[in-house]
Amino acid sequence: MTRPLPSRLVSALTVFSLVFPVVYTVAYYNEWALFWFYPLVGELYTNLQPPSRGPAMIYYGWIVLAFVSAALAGAIVPRRWAAHLWVGWSWIVPLAATLFTLAYETRWFQG
Amino acid sequence: MISAALLIIHGLASIVLIGAITHQAIMVWPAKHAEQPQAFFTRLRSLPQPSIYANTVVILYAANFFLGAFLYTSYRVDVRPYLEDTGLFLAAGAFETKEHIAVLGLGLLPAYWLFWKEPSRAGSVTARSYITLLLAFFVWWNFIIGHVLNNIRGLGL
Amino acid sequence: MITVLLIFHGLLALFLIGAITHQAIGVWKSKPIPSATFFQSLVNVRGGTYTNVVTILYVMTAIIGGIIYPSYVLDVKGNLADAQINAAIGAFELKEHFAIVGLAMLPSYWYLWKKVPLTEQVLARRLNTALIALMVWTTLVVGHVINNIKGLI
């Protein structure tokens, strides 16, 4: 019989997986950029660069923002509060984020 | 050349990932009726312990995600402009869903792992099933879109 | 239409490679082992149950491959030759031949698994299964590499 996980870890992981999809979805929808990465020149900037630098990527910025936010939330939220969370949110929130993504990206298919 | 090699590894790793998560998803899928014991799909459902797939799925998903994120720069420089220049907006939009869904899956991994490691939590069996099915959908969705896009235009040429 | 067939060809190959790899690993098991880890469960399979699935998937994948092969000759091979990517041409040629010889092995492979008692002809069964697994892996990887170089649109 494997030992049960420490409740601190259980609550942190639960909160992380709830916060991550929300922050990521809001970030990419609003195009919040922590930083831009220019793959052609392989450089990071905190502000937009001239077109000569090639295509700009915000993707990594969204991931870092979501990761940091979710990790902070996981660390901050009290165990008692997290323990009262309904387990169903663990799949409903990411599912909602997925449906929103699919709906949002239909913008590409409208000619 | 490196991008091409990494892309092939990305593809092969996703084959093992899709195998593991599909096995697990089939096992958690609610069985409607009794099936004959020796049928291929029945054996597919009756594997000893679905939880042994959890660690493998988490490791493979994360590794495949970061490999994909690394390759994404080549896509952004070589493929996306080609798609936009040739008006293949459907493909560009499809790949964008792949990008986002891959990240949503990454965020799901902690909860997914938790549910398989802590099966005793109240009400977690249903939640675990849905999370596993959602993750399986993410993997299949990204696998198919990745192949369709790669067929349109490759990397590292 | 060709693109749809190609993706379908790839998906069938995905299931085929899963089944034949399970069988090809499991057939070398010499004594019972527990199923406690992912890798143990990979080995701990009843090989016989895969035989029909492997046979059907192999035939379906080969037939679709044969249907889309002319498109490769017309749309891809010429480009590879023009770009002098000879290794890719050679690799795909091996893929064609491997796929067909593997197809021809299916009758004896099936017979060894389904008609000959599992305690007999163990080495022949192992090597037949291993050779077909080699064919499947080679053709999948080569197909993936060539598709990355030039697709079928």
Add this chain to the structure above:
Amino acid sequence: MMNRLFPLAVFTSVFAVVYYACFVFSYTPVRFYPLMGEISTQDLPRTAGPAMGWFTWIVIGSVAGLVAGIAALLAPKNMHERIGAHLSWIVPAGVVVWMLWVEKHWFM
């Protein structure tokens, strides 16, 4: 149970050898021109596009394999036991090595 395996193994072996020999020696009595969607026993002009022999080699290999397999049914019983199962993988494995040898020029 074993007497069916020998003919099947003979089919596999003869098919593999004959199929690949057709390729190596470019024995293509019938060609398929995918661009035109035509089959021809003659060389068509370049405008007809590339010619394919793959389907022809498969048919020739299959016929040869079938004939040999049927003949193998008539072979004496004790031959089945001795040669039997190992023929089914030894010859294909040998043909694989032959393929790698023939195709190596692409990779030089």
